[in-house]
Amino acid sequence: MKMAELMQHWLPQRYDYNLVVVGAGAAGLVSAYLSAAAGARVALVEQAQMGGDCLNRGCVPSKALIRSAHLAQQMRQADHYGLPGQDVDVDFAQVMERVQQTIRTIEPHDSVERYQSLGVECFHGQAHLLSGHEVAVGDRVLTTRRIVLATGATPVVPELAGLDSVDYYTSDTIWSLRQKPRRLIVVGGGPIGCELSQAFNRLGSQVVQVVHGERLLKREDRAVCELVQQVFHDEGVELCLNCDLQHVARQQDEIVLTCHVGDEERTVHGDALLFAVGRQPMTQGFGFEVLGGTVDRRGALQADGTLRTSVPSIYCAGDVVGPYQFTHMAAHQAATASLNALFDRIWRRRVDVSLVPWTTFVDPEVARVGLNEQDALRQKIAYEVTRLDYGELDRAVTDTTTPGWIQVLTVPGKDTILGVTIVGAHAGDCLAEFVLAMKNGLGLKKILATIHVYPTLAEGNKLVAGEWQRRHFPAALKPWLKRFHDWMRRVS
């Protein structure tokens, strides 16, 4: 039998679906929704909760927790605002209940009911790939022309001697806590470790943050990390940098984590332990590898620029492929993957990762798009720096939300923006204007020429553009202007 005949033998005459999407997190939901909106017949398979990580264990609960922690901190610092400062008696169980309430409020948006109403057929169960065109869910086999894998990622737990003798948390399980840990050990200096260390500390846990590297948030410039570390230190988060984990043990009622810091041994004591050491793409256990699907050296699905995997009928999006593990990237990739999957006979586009913004929601927030100084130096890209401190921004002063700054890197001598880092209150919101500008090739002069509302933090974007303009005013023009104005003062 020839190959074509063989294929004909096992492929159905007509597929049930144009697209089956595996996983109903940010990537899966957007893939399913867009495909249904484009008129395709779509099935969405989720083994656990609709909304995936972002809604149930990630962005939503963490930002709800951070909000309570921020308010507790503001209450303590009420004297900065002319009000009596106070000790805050945090009802931790209530805070965690609010976190769950927040999830419940958003939940309908990601629910089966909503997606069914949008024209997506939802299946609950673990998807298993039987071929590049067949997905089993329980007893059912869904046949489909294309598949989008959006299976996400799971928290990494380091291999550590003694780990089986202690209970520990990850970002998946920490939300079940109802009793505040008196002393919390957080392992990891990335966004999860930093956001949760500060939040738990502000809610009254004594936090020790144990970090492998020499600083927190190592993707950011050193000055940014130093400010965050200073704030953490001032608020009482104990930082253990350059730590190599050795072993962990339960001793009486406490957890004892032993690390090497250089040649020295250091022990860290706590009542609870949280690992935040990265998230591993979910590529195994649903038949992809059996079909010859490959993963890259990061352990993420291997895909081309159009998000097609090594199995031609299967595309992918979100944390399972990365490399940027953000909800907004999952959604962005989902749009590319699903439309490519539906229309690949006639048209495919590449996913655009040239401009990926992100914000780490520590206080002060750290937001970035494009290059920072350490990237520019590493890539040997020439740049100029223009910086505006929040202290020069009236709204930051009236709100007592200093410290912070806006730093813009531009092409030397030009207003073309290479990258922006904003550190400070609402940095993530303020960044959006720069993302739009960069995406559309607008330089700082265009931002300067745009009327910004006074007094807002976003006005800082215009002020930093003004600072750039002041420094680039053509020097040769100055004597001419002086002569012109001298002449104009003559009384004729």
Ligand SMILES: Cc1cc2nc3c(=O)[nH]c(=O)nc-3n(C[C@H](O)[C@H](O)[C@H](O)COP(=O)(O)OP(=O)(O)OC[C@H]3O[C@@H](n4cnc5c(N)ncnc54)[C@H](O)[C@@H]3O)c2cc1C
């Ligand atoms: C604590 C924390 C805070 C975060 N904060 C932010 C933030 O502020 N901003 C931001 O942009 N990002 C944040 N993130 C990252 C963000 O949550 C993820 O990037 C995003 O959720 C990834 O979406 P996804 O659809 O790729 O994966 P997921 O949301 O993980 O969805 C994958 C889904 O697939 C399902 N699944 C897996 N295998 C199968 C199978 N075989 N069959 C059926 N279903 C399957 C899973 O059950 C899951 O529901 C945070 C993450 C964490 C953990």
Ligand SMILES: NC(=O)c1ccc[n+]([C@@H]2O[C@H](COP(=O)([O-])OP(=O)(O)OC[C@H]3O[C@@H](n4cnc5c(N)ncnc54)[C@H](O)[C@@H]3O)[C@@H](O)[C@H]2O)c1
């Ligand atoms: N605000 C946001 O957008 C946001 C918030 C949270 C999470 N996220 C996403 O989730 C992803 C995962 O976050 P994360 O913070 O877990 O991972 P990460 O990879 O960003 O950081 C992991 C940290 O753990 C440290 N580490 C790794 N192994 C270690 C070990 N054995 N001992 C001690 N330290 C160790 C690393 O040095 C690093 O500091 C991020 O990449 C991010 O994209 C985003």
